[in-house]
Amino acid sequence: MAQKKEFDLTSEEVHKLEQALKQEEFRKLLVDYAKEIRDPENKKKYEEEIALLERERGQDVKFLSSNPGFVVKTKSIDSDDKVFINVCQSPIVAKATATPVKRSKRKGDSWSIPYSLTTIRKDVDHANAKCSVIDFVIHPETYALGQKDARFKKMLVDTAFDGIEQKRGLKLDKEGVL
Helix, strand or coil: CCCCCCCCCCHHHHHHHHHHHCCHHHHHHHHHHHHHHHCHHHHHHHHHHHHHHHHHCCCCCCCCCCEEEEEEEEEECCCCCEEEEEEEECCCCCCCEEEEEEECCEEEEEEECCCEECCCEEEECCCCCEEEEEEEEECHHHHHHHHHCHHHHHHHHHHHHHHHHHHHCCCECCCCCC
16 A cells, blocks of 8 residues: 655755745745635636546546544554544435345344545644544435434444555554544
Protein backbone atom coordinates (compact mmCIF):
# COMPACT_ATOMS: atom_id res chain seq x y z
CA MET A 1 0.00 0.00 0.00
CA ALA A 2 1.38 3.41 -0.92
CA GLN A 3 1.99 5.57 2.09
CA LYS A 4 1.87 9.36 2.07
CA LYS A 5 5.35 10.83 2.50
CA GLU A 6 6.07 13.24 5.32
CA PHE A 7 6.31 16.89 4.34
CA ASP A 8 10.04 17.40 4.73
CA LEU A 9 11.67 20.68 3.68
CA THR A 10 15.37 21.12 3.08
CA SER A 11 17.15 23.90 4.95
CA GLU A 12 17.37 25.84 1.66
CA GLU A 13 13.59 25.54 1.16
CA VAL A 14 12.95 26.66 4.74
CA HIS A 15 15.20 29.66 4.19
CA LYS A 16 13.40 30.60 0.95
CA LEU A 17 10.03 30.30 2.66
CA GLU A 18 11.19 32.45 5.59
CA GLN A 19 12.43 35.12 3.15
CA ALA A 20 9.16 35.03 1.20
CA LEU A 21 7.07 35.38 4.37
CA LYS A 22 9.01 38.53 5.28
CA GLN A 23 7.72 40.19 2.08
CA GLU A 24 4.42 42.04 2.41
CA GLU A 25 3.41 41.30 -1.21
CA PHE A 26 3.94 37.53 -0.76
CA ARG A 27 1.88 37.48 2.46
CA LYS A 28 -0.90 39.39 0.70
CA LEU A 29 -0.90 36.94 -2.22
CA LEU A 30 -0.92 34.00 0.18
CA VAL A 31 -3.94 35.40 2.06
CA ASP A 32 -5.73 36.08 -1.25
CA TYR A 33 -5.04 32.51 -2.38
CA ALA A 34 -6.36 31.08 0.92
CA LYS A 35 -9.55 33.12 0.55
CA GLU A 36 -9.92 32.05 -3.07
CA ILE A 37 -9.70 28.33 -2.38
CA ARG A 38 -12.23 28.62 0.47
CA ASP A 39 -14.80 30.38 -1.72
CA PRO A 40 -17.61 27.89 -2.54
CA GLU A 41 -18.00 29.31 -6.08
CA ASN A 42 -14.29 28.79 -6.81
CA LYS A 43 -14.44 25.29 -5.33
CA LYS A 44 -17.42 24.47 -7.55
CA LYS A 45 -15.62 25.82 -10.63
CA TYR A 46 -12.47 23.84 -9.76
CA GLU A 47 -14.48 20.62 -9.34
CA GLU A 48 -16.26 21.20 -12.66
CA GLU A 49 -12.93 21.73 -14.44
CA ILE A 50 -11.40 18.60 -12.90
CA ALA A 51 -14.49 16.54 -13.75
CA LEU A 52 -14.35 17.77 -17.36
CA LEU A 53 -10.65 16.89 -17.67
CA GLU A 54 -11.27 13.45 -16.20
CA ARG A 55 -14.24 12.82 -18.54
CA GLU A 56 -11.96 13.64 -21.47
CA ARG A 57 -9.70 10.86 -20.16
CA GLY A 58 -12.68 8.49 -19.93
CA GLN A 59 -13.01 8.70 -16.15
CA ASP A 60 -16.13 9.51 -14.15
CA VAL A 61 -15.29 11.68 -11.15
CA LYS A 62 -17.60 12.59 -8.29
CA PHE A 63 -16.58 14.98 -5.53
CA LEU A 64 -17.80 13.90 -2.16
CA SER A 65 -18.76 16.54 0.37
CA SER A 66 -20.10 15.25 3.63
CA ASN A 67 -22.23 16.39 6.53
CA PRO A 68 -21.05 15.92 10.10
CA GLY A 69 -22.20 13.09 12.31
CA PHE A 70 -20.35 11.90 15.40
CA VAL A 71 -16.70 11.42 16.37
CA VAL A 72 -15.00 8.29 17.66
CA LYS A 73 -11.85 8.91 19.66
CA THR A 74 -9.28 6.13 19.99
CA LYS A 75 -5.51 5.58 19.80
CA SER A 76 -3.06 4.18 17.31
CA ILE A 77 -1.63 0.88 18.56
CA ASP A 78 1.73 1.59 16.93
CA SER A 79 2.32 5.17 18.10
CA ASP A 80 -0.13 5.65 20.99
CA ASP A 81 -1.21 8.92 19.31
CA LYS A 82 -4.85 9.94 19.51
CA VAL A 83 -6.98 9.21 16.46
CA PHE A 84 -10.27 10.91 15.72
CA ILE A 85 -12.67 9.18 13.32
CA ASN A 86 -15.30 11.56 11.99
CA VAL A 87 -18.36 9.50 11.07
CA CYS A 88 -19.95 11.63 8.33
CA GLN A 89 -22.84 11.31 5.88
CA SER A 90 -23.21 11.87 2.15
CA PRO A 91 -25.94 10.76 -0.27
CA ILE A 92 -23.26 9.98 -2.88
CA VAL A 93 -22.29 6.89 -0.87
CA ALA A 94 -24.61 3.92 -1.46
CA LYS A 95 -27.07 2.82 1.25
CA ALA A 96 -26.36 -0.14 3.50
CA THR A 97 -28.17 -3.33 2.49
CA ALA A 98 -29.19 -6.39 4.47
CA THR A 99 -29.40 -9.95 3.22
CA PRO A 100 -31.37 -12.45 5.34
CA VAL A 101 -29.24 -15.36 6.55
CA LYS A 102 -29.85 -18.43 8.69
CA ARG A 103 -27.10 -19.87 10.91
CA SER A 104 -27.60 -22.74 13.31
CA LYS A 105 -31.40 -22.37 13.35
CA ARG A 106 -31.07 -18.61 13.99
CA LYS A 107 -32.21 -16.06 11.48
CA GLY A 108 -30.53 -12.74 11.03
CA ASP A 109 -29.19 -10.25 8.53
CA SER A 110 -25.81 -9.99 6.85
CA TRP A 111 -25.10 -6.30 6.26
CA SER A 112 -23.13 -4.68 3.47
CA ILE A 113 -22.08 -1.15 4.46
CA PRO A 114 -20.62 0.95 1.63
CA TYR A 115 -18.34 3.74 2.84
CA SER A 116 -15.67 6.16 1.77
CA LEU A 117 -12.50 6.99 3.71
CA THR A 118 -10.40 10.11 3.47
CA THR A 119 -6.66 9.97 3.75
CA ILE A 120 -5.25 10.29 7.26
CA ARG A 121 -4.67 13.92 8.19
CA LYS A 122 -2.22 15.02 10.86
CA ASP A 123 -3.65 17.60 13.22
CA VAL A 124 -3.55 18.77 16.83
CA ASP A 125 -6.30 18.38 19.41
CA HIS A 126 -7.72 21.06 21.73
CA ALA A 127 -4.70 20.59 24.04
CA ASN A 128 -2.33 21.11 21.08
CA ALA A 129 -1.23 17.44 21.19
CA LYS A 130 -0.52 15.65 17.90
CA CYS A 131 -3.32 13.48 16.57
CA SER A 132 -4.59 11.88 13.37
CA VAL A 133 -7.99 12.50 11.81
CA ILE A 134 -9.85 10.43 9.23
CA ASP A 135 -13.37 10.76 7.85
CA PHE A 136 -15.54 7.65 7.50
CA VAL A 137 -18.43 8.61 5.20
CA ILE A 138 -21.68 6.63 4.93
CA HIS A 139 -25.12 7.24 3.42
CA PRO A 140 -27.48 9.41 5.56
CA GLU A 141 -30.01 6.56 5.88
CA THR A 142 -27.24 4.23 7.08
CA TYR A 143 -26.20 6.90 9.56
CA ALA A 144 -29.81 7.27 10.76
CA LEU A 145 -30.02 3.51 11.45
CA GLY A 146 -26.98 3.88 13.68
CA GLN A 147 -28.59 6.75 15.55
CA LYS A 148 -31.70 4.63 16.25
CA ASP A 149 -30.02 1.36 17.18
CA ALA A 150 -26.94 1.06 19.44
CA ARG A 151 -25.97 -2.35 17.99
CA PHE A 152 -26.08 -0.97 14.46
CA LYS A 153 -24.00 2.03 15.56
CA LYS A 154 -21.41 -0.35 17.03
CA MET A 155 -21.37 -2.22 13.71
CA LEU A 156 -20.72 1.08 11.90
CA VAL A 157 -17.82 1.88 14.24
CA ASP A 158 -16.41 -1.65 13.83
CA THR A 159 -16.68 -1.26 10.05
CA ALA A 160 -14.83 2.07 10.26
CA PHE A 161 -12.05 0.48 12.34
CA ASP A 162 -11.72 -2.47 9.95
CA GLY A 163 -11.71 -0.22 6.87
CA ILE A 164 -9.11 2.13 8.30
CA GLU A 165 -6.88 -0.78 9.25
CA GLN A 166 -7.26 -2.55 5.87
CA LYS A 167 -7.25 0.45 3.53
CA ARG A 168 -5.06 2.95 5.39
CA GLY A 169 -2.77 0.59 7.31
CA LEU A 170 -3.47 2.26 10.66
CA LYS A 171 -3.90 -0.21 13.52
CA LEU A 172 -6.38 1.16 16.05
CA ASP A 173 -7.06 0.31 19.67
CA LYS A 174 -10.60 -1.13 19.44
CA GLU A 175 -10.82 -1.77 23.17
CA GLY A 176 -9.67 1.68 24.21
CA VAL A 177 -12.32 3.74 22.46
CA LEU A 178 -12.31 6.97 24.42
